[in-house]
Amino acid sequence: MARHMPGSGGPQMRRSNAYGPPQMHRPMPPMAQQALPKKKRYGDKIIHPTIRQLEPDAENYMALLASEQKLDSTLSRKKLDLQEVLKRPIKVKKRLRIYISHTFVEEKHPEKENDEAALPMWELRVEGRLLDDSTTTTAANHRPLPKRKFSSFFKSLVIELDKEMYGPDQHLVEWHRTQNTNETDGFQVKRAGDRPVKCRILLLLDNHPAKxxxxxxxxxxxxxxxxxxxxxxxxxxxxxxxxxxxxxxxxxxxxxxxxxxxxxxxxxxxxxxxxxxxxxxxxxIDPLEFHHTIQRPAEGQEQVSTCYDIEVEMEDPVKQSMMAFVHNPVLANDLQMLEQKCYDIIEQINELKTRRDFYARFHAEPIEFIENLMRSQSLDLQKLSDMGGNNVEAERHVEEYLRSEADEGVQRYMFQKVNQKRFELEQSLGIRQN
CATH class of the missing domain: 1.10.245.10 (SWIB/MDM2 domain)
Incomplete structure (x- = not known):
């Protein structure tokens, strides 16, 4: 039986031949489980045919594995199709109802307190909402999408009043979208007066992409x-x-x-x-144009309103679900974790099979198995000793150091040391080498 190398503490390497019992699979440490697993092949999930003969339920696993492969192929193809669809804008047409209304109010003059000091004022409102707002939830997470405000559909708003009545500085009311615009559900304009006022309202739609x-x-x-x-x-x-x-x-x-x-x-x-x-x-494109006349309502009527329906284009809510499916990192990480768990279980099963084969051969022919095991270990230790340049048995005798190769090795070693000391001395004295 071959001897162990001195100071090695016994053979610590893992056996790779058919005679050595394999080490059991060790679970990954917690930090390694958090890292993304390395990509493995499909063949790493296949159970060995011998195991399938020993365990009939393994065939059910193989059938499930074949179905999983078809499902993965279908999902990959559909995912590529969705990525192509997401490159193009997906628009749906909705009806936006615009409400234009006005009311008259009486406001007190700040410097007078009697009833005659009341100033007639009117207030114009331009508001709107979507009529069909049923697609405000995503199919991916069933959470409601934020509702779009009225101003988000337009790029600009201009209200033009009677110039002769309000002068060149007060007859125009403008709103234009900027990067820091806060969206609103409507616009309000308040002016003094009680006479009928004709106004023109211009709304410019904000289309994406631009038309x-x-x-x-x-x-x-x-x-x-x-x-x-x-x-x-x-x-x-x-x-x-x-x-x-x-x-x-x-x-x-x-x-x-x-x-x-x-x-x-x-x-x-x-x-x-x-x-x-x-x-x-x-x-x-031309803006939407609406005409409205501001005048006092009839007796018993507080507010006068008019509504108009227009078509607007919106992003299809289905696109949100598509993006959530394609770019969902949680789903991808969960699949990778389950894949890695499956690989670990199959690897553990294969190791248990190798261990079982080891003991099965020992049970069949114990004497022959022990002799082959000792012979294999002796050959392995001898090869390791030759590869490392260590011959422990020969180094114990003095004849090993009296050979010509030993004299030559000592001379080379001394020559190298002398040159090294000479180089260090020349460096310390500042002598330049030629």
């Missing part, structure tokens, strides 16, 4: 009046393909027909020149 009004000639050619820039370029490309205006030799050249020549002013152009040329044919 543009086409030049009348281009709108007649494409059949659209207001649309986003990508939709306009797409419609123009469909018109070019329908009328075969693409050059047969140079495919990026467009041969303009009479209608496109009137729009762009050229006979031929490259398709990459279309976006800059469209810049002169697109204008800002």
């Amino acid at each position: 543009f009004k086409l030049h009348p000639r281009l709108a007649k050619v494409l059949g659209i009046a207001v649309e986003t820039r990508p939709k306009i370029i797409e419609a123009l490309w469909q018109y070019i393909k329908t009328h075969s205006l693409q050059d047969s030799k140079e495919r990026d050249i467009i041969n303009c027909d009479l209608f496109l020549q009137q729009c762009f002013g050229v006979n031929r152009m490259r398709f990459m020149e279309v976006p800059p040329k469209l810049q002169h044919l697109l204008q800002q």
Whole structure:
């Protein structure tokens, strides 16, 4: 039987051959469990065929594993489809009801106290709300989405009053969106007066992505009046393909027909020149215009209101659920933790199988198994000793140190030490080496 190396404290390495009993799987420390597991292969979750013969329920696990593989493939494909869908804007049309109302109030003059000092005042309100607000919850977490305020649908608001009545400084009321704008549910304007006042209200919608009004000639050619820039370029490309205006030799050249020549002013152009040329044919969309007359209500009527319904575009709430599914880190971490737990269990089962095989061979042929085990351990220790350059048995005899190789080794060692001391001395004295 081979002897242990001095000072080694016995063999501490893990046995990798068929005769040594494997070490049991040790659970990961708490800090290692928190870290994301390394990616492993699908084959690491497969149970060995021998184990399946010993345990019939293992076949149910293999069937479940096959179903899981199909489900993972389907989810991966659907996730890629959702990522492609999320790259494009998903819009739904909703009806926004706008309420325009006014009331008359009497306010006391700050310097007079009698009844004749009361000043007639009117207050104009512009408010609104969505009629169909049923899609305010997400399907992912069933939590209500924040409701959009009335001002979030518009880019600007202008209320124009009678200029002759209120002068050049008081006849206009303007609101424009900025980066620091606080959203509100409505707008209020208060002025003094009791005579009828005609006012014009202009509301400019805030579209995302931005929409543009086409030049009348281009709108007649494409059949659209207001649309986003990508939709306009797409419609123009469909018109070019329908009328075969693409050059047969140079495919990026467009041969303009009479209608496109009137729009762009050229006979031929490259398709990459279309976006800059469209810049002169697109204008800002017209604002919504409402007319309202402020006058005293009839007897017994406190408030006069008018409502209008318009269509607005909103982000589809389904998109929120899609993003929550695609970019949910909690779900991904939970799946990775369960995958790692499955890998650990299968690894432990495989180690137990190897351990069982070890003892099964010992039970079948104990004497032959012990002899093979001792022979294998002796060969392993001998190989380790040769690889490390250690020959413990030979170093115990004096003949090992009287060989010519030992004399040569001592001379090389002394020569190296002398050169090292010489170099250190020259450095300390500042002698420059050539």
